[in-house]
Amino acid sequence: ADLLQSEARLGDASTNLRNLINDDLGGWDNVLLNPTLMLTAEPVAFDKKDSWHKALTQSPDIVDARLQLDSQKVRLKFAKNQLFPQLDLLGGYGVLGAESKFGMSLQDIEDQKLPNHYAGMRLNFPLNNRNARESHKQGKLEQERLLLSYKRIEQNIMRDIDISIRSAKTSFERVNAARKQHEFAAQALDAEEKKLANGKSTAFQVLQIQRDLTSAEASEINALSDYNKELYRLSQAEGDILNKLGIVLDIR
Known part of the structure; x- marks a missing residue:
């Protein structure tokens, strides 16, 4: 049953x-x-401090939150300017045609005989x-809301990194412990097989120790997998996952 479940998970x-x-x-079937x-x-x-610095500089979530906050600051500055009196500078230039006949007035305009210009201010x-x-x-x-959101994202990122580092350290210790357990199980199997060869053990006992060795191997593999997963989670929290995987995005 365990073998069938393992094959299903592999598939x-x-x-x-x-x-x-x-x-x-x-x-690809x-x-x-x-x-x-x-x-x-x-x-x-x-x-931890270096990881925090990376994350608060390049994490997509924090970068997006910072852009939203900066944009809102610009909009708020514009809204504030609308509270003040508006002073406009006015100016213009033109030419007049003052003859009694239309054609002669056009000629005056073409010759710019009567230039007209003005300047002023409007408050x-x-x-x-x-x-x-x-x-x-x-x-x-809205700016206060975005600022609170930014701080919350910042805190969550720092929390996630703290947890990831602690989990990675624990997983690494698990790897070392599982590796020693694997070595001890392999030594125990070797000793039991020698005892069986000398007639001092039974096939059942050897089979039992073989199962212990298989279990120890599985524990070591799981510990290795968990450790590497934690390292990638840390890189993801830092916003550095693409660099860690050697992926370069060329956006045009």
């Missing part, structure tokens, strides 16, 4: 992976995916600028 994982790496799942590298657990010198001072005041009030509320 599901293979299908999900084929679906992720191509857009023609039917064409009979493709067998085999890993080319073994799982490893490379030690990492974690630096608008609204007595009841209710719409502008309401827009400014709503703009301030």
